Amino acid sequence: MKFFADTAKIEEIRELAATGLLDGVTTNPSLIHKSGRNFLEVVQEIAQLVPGPVSAEVVALDFDEMMREAEILRRIGGNIAIKVPLTPAGLKACKALTGEGTMVNVTLCFSAAQALLAAKAGATFISPFVGRHDDVAFDGMALIADIRLIYDNYDFPTEILVASVRHPMHVVEAARIGADVMTAPPKIIHQLFKHPLTDAGVASFLKDWQATGQKI
Ligand code: E4P
Numbered sequence: 118m119k120f121f122a123d124t125a126k127i128e129e130i131r132e133l134a135a136t137g138l139l140d141g142v143t144t145n146p147s148l149i150h151k152s153g154r155n156f157l158e159v160v161q162e163i164a165q166l167v168p169g170p171v172s173a174e175v176v177a178l179d180f181d182e183m184m185r186e187a188e189i190l191r192r193i194g195g196n197i198a199i200k201v202p203l204t205p206a207g208l209k210a211c212k213a214l215t216g217e218g219t220m221v222n223v224t225l226c227f228s229a230a231q232a233l234l235a236a237k238a239g240a241t242f243i244s245p246f247v248g249r250h251d252d253v254a255f256d257g258m259a260l261i262a263d264i265r266l267i268y269d270n271y272d273f274p275t276e277i278l279v280a281s282v283r284h285p286m287h288v289v290e291a292a293r294i295g296a297d298v299m300t301a302p303p304k305i306i307h308q309l310f311k312h313p314l315t316d317a318g319v320a321s322f323l324k325d326w327q328a329t330g331q332k333i
Contacts (some may be wrong), residue, residue, distance in 0.1 A: 118292050121300035123158050123280070125152035127166070129303040134167055138244050141169035143244075143280065143300040145200070146176055157193070164194040170242075172222045175199035175210070183210040198222045198241060203231045208238040215239040222278065227255075229263040242298065246281035247291070252266070257281070258290045265294050269313035283288070285309050 119140035122133050125148040133201045142163050150158050159175045172191070175186040179320060187199045191214075198220035201207035211221045215238075222242040227250060232320040245264060247257025258298045264277055276297035282288060285308045291299050 118296065119276075119298040120306060121172075121278070123148070123282070123297055125149050125154065125163070127152075127159070127162055130166055133303055133306060133322050138306075139167060139169070140168050140197075140298070141171060141198075141300075143172040143200075145172075145174050145224070145277075157189070160197070161193050164196055170198040170220055170222075171196055172198045172200045172224075172242075174224065176182075178202075178204070178206060180206045180209050183207065183218065184213065186310040187214055187219070189198060196220075199222045200244075203227075203235060208234055209237065211238040214319050215241060222254055224280070224288070227260070229260065230268055232260075232264040232275075232277075236268060236275040238273070240275045240277045242278040244278045244280040244300075247287055248281035248283040249279070249280055251283070258287070258294065260297055261291055262294050265296065281332065315321055 120132055120138055121141040121143050122139055123143050124251045125144045130142055133319055164171045167193050168320055175183045177183045177186050185200060191200055199214055200222045202225050203223050211223055215223050220241040222244055223240040224244040225311050226232050226243050226245040232243050245260050248271035250257035250260060261279055278298040278300060279291040279296045280300050282305055285305060288299050
């Protein structure tokens with residue numbers, strides 16, 4: 118399973134990239150707003166820092182304007198995945214962009230029907246939002262399982278990118294289902310390392326080692 122960081126904060130990305138476990142980054146207009154940075158500048162920095170796919174979202178709602186924005190974004194680097202909303206115009210842009218060899222992440226997916234459309238439009242990634250689904254009392258993970266089943270039925274190459282991840286168990290459940298990618302805020306990726314028995318084990322081994330008086 119690939120791990121993407123869901124943030125536009127350079128320091129957070131740098132720290133995660135140093136672990137060697139980071140495969141890509143996703144941004145959205147809200148994350149750009151939170152970063153307080155210029156959109157094009159911050160995406161450029163991220164794309165230089167992380168070799169894997171870096172999702173940058175268009176904000177236009179009509180096809181022509183989406184394509185104009187996508188043109189500016191994809192010039193930033195070969196690892197830019199253009200993020201388009203799951204709308205008719207977004208899927209038309211998806212088809213056109215992937216036809217030209219550009220990666221496309223279709224975002225704001227909330228149903229299996231939408232995921233099927235995105236795969237037919239040639240999406241590189243489909244982003245179902247599990248957390249926002251759970252927030253309104255729908256089962257976000259059931260959606261991931263449905264999409265996995267449908268994509269496998271037809272061998273669609275579109276990668277399932279589990280988004281709107283809110284806690285470590287979302288990551289574990291997505292991995293159980295066989296999602297290809299998950300994107301999570303750095304805080305959640307750091308939480309994945311944590312187990313109290315690991316901390317206790319490290320502390321007791323260290324104490325016993327010090328008692329031996331030896332050095333390596
Ligand atoms: C990433 O691609 C999505 O935009 C992001 O995961 C949405 O997360 P949120 O629902 O926590 O805003």
